[in-house]
Each structure stands twice: as structure tokens, then as C-alpha cells.
Amino acid sequence: xxxxxxxxxxxxxxxxxxxxxxxxxxxxxxxxxxxxxxxxxxxxxxxxxxxxxxxxxxxxxxxxxxxxxxxxxxxxxxxxxxxxxxxxxxxxxx
Amino acid sequence: xxxxxxxxxxxxxxxxxxxxxxxxxxxxxxxxxxxxxxxxxxxxxxxxxxxxxxxxxxxxxxxxxxxxxxxxxxxxxxxxxxxxxxxxxxxxxx
Numbered sequence: 494x495x496x497x498x499x500x501x502x503x504x505x506x507x508x509x510x511x512x513x514x515x516x517x518x519x520x521x522x523x524x525x526x527x528x529x530x531x532x533x534x535x536x537x538x539x540x541x542x543x544x545x546x547x548x549x550x551x552x553x554x555x556x557x558x559x560x561x562x563x564x565x566x567x568x569x570x571x572x573x574x575x576x577x578x579x580x581x582x583x584x585x586x587x
Numbered sequence: 588x589x590x591x592x593x594x595x596x597x598x599x600x601x602x603x604x605x606x607x608x609x610x611x612x613x614x615x616x617x618x619x620x621x622x623x624x625x626x627x628x629x630x631x632x633x634x635x636x637x638x639x640x641x642x643x644x645x646x647x648x649x650x651x652x653x654x655x656x657x658x659x660x661x662x663x664x665x666x667x668x669x670x671x672x673x674x675x676x677x678x679x680x681x
Binding site: 501532534540 | 621651
């Protein structure tokens with residue numbers, strides 16, 4: 494089962510990589526880009542009996558290994574192969 | 588206008604970071620995770636008159652700065668504030 498994890502810095506945390514990208518874009522003439530935040534993106538292929546099982550396992554993996562819950566938040570999406578539309582579930586952390 | 592860029596290694600490119608994560612998860616007991624691919628995720632806040640304008644600008648930025656088109660592919664999503672559902676547009680690269 495295909496799952497996706499998006500890890501982003503919490504809004505209160507300064508993002509120096511994003512700031513560097515904004516500066517680089519400005520020097521390249523892309524002044525319309527106001528702000529950039531960089532995050533991490535993971536595609537996990539997991540064996541699970543149901544989308545709920547996959548979602549809870551991947552959330553655990555994100556919490557323990559992929560994200561640093563002190564400064565980062567994560568979102569989990571599970572692609573249910575039976576139904577592309579309804580199978581995408583989201584889970585937000587604070 | 589909020590836009591998102593997902594940068595992933597092309598399927599033919601070996602992903603050592605993903606392999607390391609799979610190994611770490613295995614040693615932690617998560618044997619159900621078959622495969623992991625790591626990518627980058629960017630949130631760009633851009634000033635644009637239309638979603639089409641934003642999309643084409645962000646695709647250009649992704650091509651020139653955020654992704655390495657030789658080994659990576661990217662996907663651009665534009666969140667149209669007027670309509671959350673229909674405003675999400677996708678653009679795939681080979």
C-alpha cells in the first residue's frame with residue numbers, strides 16, 4: 494500500500510534553507526516569490542490489511558523516525574488502490 | 588497564492604537515504620515497510636494574477652533551482668483560494 498509522509502517545520506520555527514532559496518530566486522529575478530518553506534517528503538510502500546492499519550503504522554514511523562516532533566509537524570496520506578478519490582486520508586499534527 | 592512542489596528521485600535512480608530508513612525501520616521491528624523513497628517538499632507563497640500564471644512560474648523555479656531534472660522529477664500543485672477542491676492542479680514531469 495502506497496503511503497506518503499510530508500514533514501514540515503512548525504510555523505514558529507525559522508527556516509534558513511527556505512530563506513536562502515528566496516534570496517537565490519530574488520537574485521534570479523523571481524521577485525514574485527514571497528516566501529519558501531522547505532520540508533521533507535517520503536513515499537513508503539507498506540504491507541497492511543487496511544488503510545487504517547497502514548495510516549496508524551506510518552504515523553508511528555513518522556513520529557519515531559521521520560520527523561522531529563519538537564520542531565516539525567507531519568501529515569500522512571494513504572492511497573487506497575480500490576478508490577483513488579476516497580482513499581486519500583489526512584492526519585495533521587499540531 | 589500558496590503553491591507546493593514535490594521533488595522525487597526518478598524511479599531508476601538509487602535512493603541510499605530511503606534504503607537507510609528501511610534498514611533502520613527493520614531494526615526497530617517495522618518489517619511491514621517494504622520500500623521508502625525520500626524526496627523534498629517546498630511550499631512557495633507567490634504573487635500571481637491567476638493559478639495558471641502561478642503554476643507556470645513555480646514550474647520554472649522548480650526546473651531551474653529546486654530540482655535536478657537529470658535525476659529528479661517534480662510535481663507542482665497550486666492551491667486556488669477561491670475553490671479548495673477544484674483549484675488543486677497537478678503537473679507531472681517525466
